């Protein structure tokens with residue numbers, strides 16, 4: 001058991017919440033679909049090694065990452081599951097990826113040629129996942145380019161088409177899913193072409209969290225589950241669409257009923273002070289007290305991932321009470337008002353993001369995202385990698 005009294009700040013990762021989310025998704029997708037956990041960007045700020053450990057323990061089949069270095073990090077931590085590298089691997093480093101037998105995204109001719117060269121020198125085929133452009137206009141093979149890949153891969157069978165996939169552009173931000181349906185139709189046309197050309201394509205996949213929550217027809221052989229494994233909804237629209245599909249006419253219900261946030265970010269009070277009425281707190285004298293106040297100094301700031309735009313906007317939980325942030329968020333410190341918190345003392349635990357110990361009060365990633373004009377994804381993904389991650393029950 002790690003003694004958190006030794007930490008100024010740390011992140012707790014809840015195993016029971018994570019396990020509950022995975023149970024929910026396994027029920028949703030059924031036993032026959034591969035559940036791949038997207039653990040890029042330090043598992044969306046949750047800690048890659050910590051999450052990967054829980055993922056394997058609670059029934060995830062494989063991983064998806066963005067970079068070769070993330071994939072290698074999983075291997076170094078002892079994970080021998082399949083790993084799909086979804087981002088570009090520099091041509092000069094493709095050999096490293098092939099040596100580890102990673103699943104490789106393929107959408108560049110140059111990468112395909114280099115992989116074919118590397119595959120020629122080994123017994124096992126390279127495992128390629130063709131990324132198809134269906135309307136996101138990010139990474140992907142254009143419809144006119146599919147023929148080139150069919151021809152090339154037909155001649156280089158050592159680069160095996162294990163998977164083919166695409167990514168939706170407009171599935172989170174709307175309750176109108178016509179665009180996503182058209183992307184899916186284009187994708188199915190390409191799969192058809194590949195199969196007609198003699199590629200088995202054992203594993204097509206398209207589903208991110210929102211698609212997994214809303215559309216079973218997007219699952220095919222595998223889902224790429226990112227944000228929602230961590231207990232967060234991709235958007236209000238996704239939550240609403242999910243509820244409408246489940247019980248038309250009744251979209252009420254508790255947001256936390258299906259998904260449980262896994263992450264709690266904590267710190268400890270590093271100083272307490274009395275501040276006279278009319279005093280300015282912090283850089284820029286942007287906040288002035290309107291009464292004699294008790295101010296607590298907390299040893300975290302924007303360098304840790306506490307957004308500076310939360311200055312005088314957000315609140316933290318001290319002894320289960322909402323305590324407002326006063327003045328500017330500094331690089332390594334923030335000040336909060338604890339005037340109304342009885343018996344507050346030095347090194348009291350403070351919740352920056354997550355629920356109070358009694359579960360009555362919350363600071364959610366969605367709330368913080370709303371305050372700074374972004375999405376919950378960014379709030380968690382930007383939590384500093386330096387923060388210790390601790391798995392708790």
Ligand SMILES: *Cc1c(COP(=O)(O)O)cnc(C)c1O
Pocket residue numbers: 038086167207208209210224225226227228234
């Ligand atoms: C990040 C990512 C995902 C996961 O998306 P979520 O909305 O977090 O589930 C899936 N597929 C691709 C290609 C991605 O880049």
